[in-house]
Amino acid sequence: MTTQKIAVLGTGKIGEALVSGMIRAGWAPAELLVTTRRQERADQLRQRYGVTPVTTVQAATEADTLILTVKPQDMSALLDELAPHLPEGKLVITAAAGVPTTFFEERLAPGTAVVRVMPNTPVLVDQGMSVISAGSHATDDHLVRAEQIFQPVGQTLRVPESQQDAATALSGSGPAYFYFLVEAMTDAGILLGLPRDKAHDLIVQAAVGASTMLRDSGDHPVTLREAVTSPAGTTINAIRELEKHGVRAAFLAALEAARDRSRELATGKG
Structure with missing residues (x-):
């Protein structure tokens, strides 16, 4: 698929998911370097x-793209080790939450192309969303290359870097909100008399089915919700309670808090 070598530096769960996805997409293992x-x-x-395990210095000198x-x-600390050995002309892709491209551009060779990517944990099951932004020296070709790397583990979306904090709040942290909701609904199922395992299975399948309909139907979520909400029925009574307890407002506040924390991390606060 490509004759250029790619190095994944820091091969934890996300890094391994990328390696696995690239191999399935056609990259030869000989083209992939890893550090650990x-x-x-x-x-x-x-x-x-x-794949070939290498040192940070070897990755800097041998790979064309570094992730x-x-x-x-x-x-x-990684950049301190990497920068003295990284020549001009390399593409650097960063998947570190809250760290702006300027952080890398100031520490690497002048003109280094940096692309910022915010993946979320469903990349581990090839259902991730990776939000991609260009640094000041990155071209469209660099963005395409980043997309080729991350598309095997889900979907990709380009946004201006100024929108990365908002994307982190919605997408990067997003899976946790759904797990929290499933946890709460499972407890409710137990309260209503269901065994935990059955409550869990019912809720998970409802979530899978609803998300598939959202993705594939093209309908607005309000339209899909209204299709379930019959007059004087069970669903409208449940929704009334959700609105009464301010669930919508709580989500707005929660996402703003996540966005604000991402901004703080970008400025090195805490």
Whole structure:
């Protein structure tokens, strides 16, 4: 699929998901380099995928595209190690939440192309959403390359970097809100007399079915909700209680709080 080498630096769950997805999409294992702190983990990745474990310096010199998937708090140390050995002309893709492209551009060779990507955890099951933004030196070709890497593990969406904090609040943190909702609904099912496992199965399948209809039908969520909400029925009584308890307002406030925290992380606060 490509003759260029790609290095994934920091091969945790997200990094491994990318490696697995790229191989399924047609990249040859010989084209993929990985870095990891532990030899045991390096041996595991080599055996599982046929990829080549390397040092950070080797990744900098041998790869054409570098994907940085370490935790945000570890990024500065990684760049200190990487920058002296990274020549001009490389593409750097960062998947660190809340870290702007300027953070990388100021520490790497002048003119280095940086693309910022915010994936969410469903990339682990090939159902992720990866939000992609260009740094000041990244071209459309660089964005296309980032899309080619992340599309095998879900969908991609381009946004201006100024919208990344909002996208993090909705998409990056989004799966947690649904897990929270499923947890609450499972407790409600138990309260109503159902065993936990049956309540869980009912709610999960309802969530899968509803999300598939949202994705595939093209209908507005209000239209889909109204189709379930018959006059004087069970659903409208439940929705009345949700509105009475301010659930809609709570979601608005929660997403604003997540957006604000992403902005704080970008400025190095806490």
